[in-house]
Amino acid sequence: MTVITESRIAGVVRAAEAVLSHRAGSSVTLADPEDLGGSGRTVVVRARVLANPLSMDRTLVIKALPADEDPRAFHRELASYKYATALPNESRPGPQLIASDPEIRVLVLTDLGHGRSMNSLLSGTDAIEASHAVSAWGQALGRMHAATVGGEFDFRAILRRDAGTADGDILGESAVRAVADASAQLERLGVDLPSDVHDRLAAACLLFPEGDHRAFSPSDVGPENIMLNDAGVQFMDYEWGGFRDATLDIAYALVTCGAQLSTVNSGHRTDLEIAMVDAWRSEVHGIWPALGHNGESSRKILTARLLWTWLSTIWMLPAHDGVASVEVPQVSPAGYTHDWALHTNDPRVVVARWTDLSAAAVRSGDQVVAEFAARVGAALQRSWLT
Incomplete structure (x- = not known):
């Protein structure tokens, strides 16, 4: 520290x-x-x-x-x-x-003042309060996305003027490396990487430089960086912010909120996820009509969620041959010491993310991702927690 x-x-x-x-x-x-x-x-x-x-x-x-x-x-x-x-x-x-x-x-x-942190709301014992909080979270994401559609040229002009380049999305770069290493790392865990899943991971990587729903993102929209005050939901950290496909943000929120849920709120996990996504879609369906279709929206969010879950996993896996361990690098991805909400040193959190991903895939009717997520979660459970 x-x-x-x-x-x-x-x-x-x-x-x-x-x-x-x-x-x-x-x-x-x-x-x-x-x-x-x-x-x-x-x-x-x-x-x-x-x-x-x-x-x-x-x-x-x-x-x-x-x-x-x-x-x-x-x-x-x-x-x-x-x-x-x-x-x-x-x-x-x-x-x-x-x-x-x-x-x-x-x-x-x-100064945004003192307000209440999203962490405290999720970890509390009031399920109704938590539901309202995640709905506000999703709605705020959607409002931000809707307000910034079409602004990428302006953002890149600002970045190019200040930095001399508009390149450098560190999470996108980390994602590409993680997917390139996926087959080898999974083989060490005794899990095959289906071609369909690899294609989904590769498609998710393209959501950083491309994607149909491009909008501004602060980058780390996890609960640690969110406060609620009299003005509503506030995103407090813009490190590595930029434009990317908006489904990455809502998926990031879904992946990172689970670790903060109290025992009471964990029992309402599915309802909380649905509330968050519905609130987000209510703000963006007017500009992106395709996301108004349940199947299309679920598929795209699941693709992004698959990538985030894998990325949080590979940050805990060793880069060499051998049995997976819970050793965590001393610095976070790409050597930059930012405490991403996605990054955890608790193997139970990562295993739970695969369980949650599998359940979400089942709800979406995606059997391939559901079965793959269940296999990875079981393999990590055996390797790390037994």
Whole structure:
């Protein structure tokens, strides 16, 4: 675990003061920094604004990446905040960008306040409250997708201007590598990879650079990065944000929410999934009529869900010959220390994801994926948990 020191926090606050002062043309002073935690060595701090020449909020959030971190991370996040901040108020998925400095990799954002985390709602004992939360989650995803359809050219222009390139979707790159290694890894588990399933995985990889339903995504839309406040659902982290097929987002939400469910809410898992998907579809069917068809929608979401489940699995499998183990790499995929909601070091979570995938495939009438998911889940159960 990375420990963020007081001197590092103080340095980030001073850097933010300099960025804000330069933007305002006069001195801006911040006080009372509160460490909000961060992924890897990223520092996230809430600070109170004392001198206020810009009539800005009373508190701001500062996010700083280390200078030796992968520069693509900062440029992607900065482009994402610039793009999202330019959206109409009702369409913004999260905080607004106030100021930034690419040289020192500092972002200054509006403060969303304290609200309630999606994690706490899912892990609670009120099933009705959890149902309302996941419906709001799906609806917010759908609103964001509907509001950003057709905006990819603008986003890529921002990214190209700031970073010199519009390439670099780290999750898409990780997915391609994971699928390329699927047959060999499954063979070590004693599971055959049916050609139909391989084709589905390959098709899912194309949802990153292509896809029929392209819209903006913050990238990690798992429950750890979602807060509910008076303004509704807020997506709090845009690291590696960009445009991709929207079915990847709703599938990511389905895959990652399970680990947070309490015993009470786990009993309503199917109902919660249906509520989330229905809420999402209610917002996007007007722009993507094909998703109004139950069979088409289920098939596309299942394809994306298959990929996410496999990707979360291969991150826990060894890259060498031998029996699968629960050894987890010290850094997350592609060497970047971001705590993806998809990434887990708990083998029970991964096994449960295959069980959930199989059940979803059964509901969709997809026997091939259902049987494959059941076989993989059983193999991992034997290898990891017995």
